[in-house]
Amino acid sequence: MIHVVLIGLGNVGYHLAKAFLQAPSVQLLQVYNRSKVSPTLQEELKTEIVNDLRQLKAADVYLIATKDDAVESIIHQLTLPKTRIAHTSGSLPLLETKHYDGVFYPLQTFSKSKPLTYDTIPFCIEAEDAETYAILASLAKAISSKVYPITTAQRQELHVSAVFVCNFVNHLYTIGEEICQQHAIPFEILHSLIEETASKIKTLSPLKAQTGPAIRKDLKTIERHIGQLSNESFKTIYQQMTHSIIKKHENEL
């Protein structure tokens, strides 16, 4: 049984708590949150929630799932004897505290209102010593079948990649939705295309999967599309992405 204390109840912390509660080999001892949580959330998590870092109990691992900016301040406030501490950030380096430091980075997009299947979330693990690595890997394996040893440098690159394939992709969905709304078209018409585009790259490299006016160098369509766009920001994105697709695929010839 791995005893865990979770620090931070944002989108990541919330889902980690939910995942740990489902895992037979993990006991979520306590959760720290800066502010008081709602009675509904308290009820949902069925775990002691504290608002004071001095009240933390003894545990095998302390996971810091706060915003990056808050991690250093949390570390400084901890009054624990030497223990294992990991953060869940895609960006921060391995910490250098007086404890055994690790990284427990779940590569997924988390929103509280969207339930998740935890088993397929990749966990990127790093630690300053082998035993801490082993415990963090066991903790990840208790909730997911995908656990990877990833260095800080790799994790930071993965984080940039994730911004492209998740955050920026979602913004392109937002643009698609806005265009649909402006022309009284149900956004649902695009769901099947969005799903197929995402599913396609599991069997076909995205480089091979590219379709559309840019890769065909169909300048007539490209110009008409740019003419249709009234939002200047969307127009710039259209031009820049088209340029990048053409350039990338010329380089591949």
Add this chain to the structure above:
Amino acid sequence: MIHVVLIGLGNVGYHLAKAFLQAPSVQLLQVYNRSKVSPTLQEELKTEIVNDLRQLKAADVYLIATKDDAVESIIHQLTLPKTRIAHTSGSLPLLETKHYDGVFYPLQTFSKSKPLTYDTIPFCIEAEDAETYAILASLAKAISSKVYPITTAQRQELHVSAVFVCNFVNHLYTIGEEICQQHAIPFEILHSLIEETASKIKTLSPLKAQTGPAIRKDLKTIERHIGQLSNESFKTIYQQMTHSIIKKHENEL
């Protein structure tokens, strides 16, 4: 039984042919292709394939699934008595030929090497008269459960939206893959994130689903990411998308 002649065996034509062959209420009489097709493809389609437009047989509907640029020339070469002709383009207006004109636009990304489930592909139908509309709608319903009446203006907007949510999204996947390859990270680590990002917007509007450094205005992370990117084109896309996310969400406040 609807008798169909298909003109063009590109990515769209190929998949329409495959879909019609599976549909009990459709008979694919003939396929025209500009150049000779491979024996394998000939065998797969089990349909007469001709390379001369003067050899087309009498049918209920002629579907032109060529590149946009070729459609006008195809129309001029047809020597058919008055019949029903539809194109499959997202961009072209309703044609004005001497025939009954229609549009039969499947909103999906087609690659020959990626099998598709045709039943969930949305078909956008338009026609100059009610009877042509009815026949095209029946033809679409024979292969898909999603059939929509869509005007030319709406279809052209849908096409722009599709470029954003499919073609540009796929290019962002390509960038993610390139970053992974450069740092010896298996691209598969990102599959789960890509799938969840696409699946999320079926239950949560993309506007609400946005996560990441841009919407948090996490300037430290944004600056570090920009510093990590060596490809100038990727750097420009990072900056432009970040700017657009911040602007879009400020407007929503």
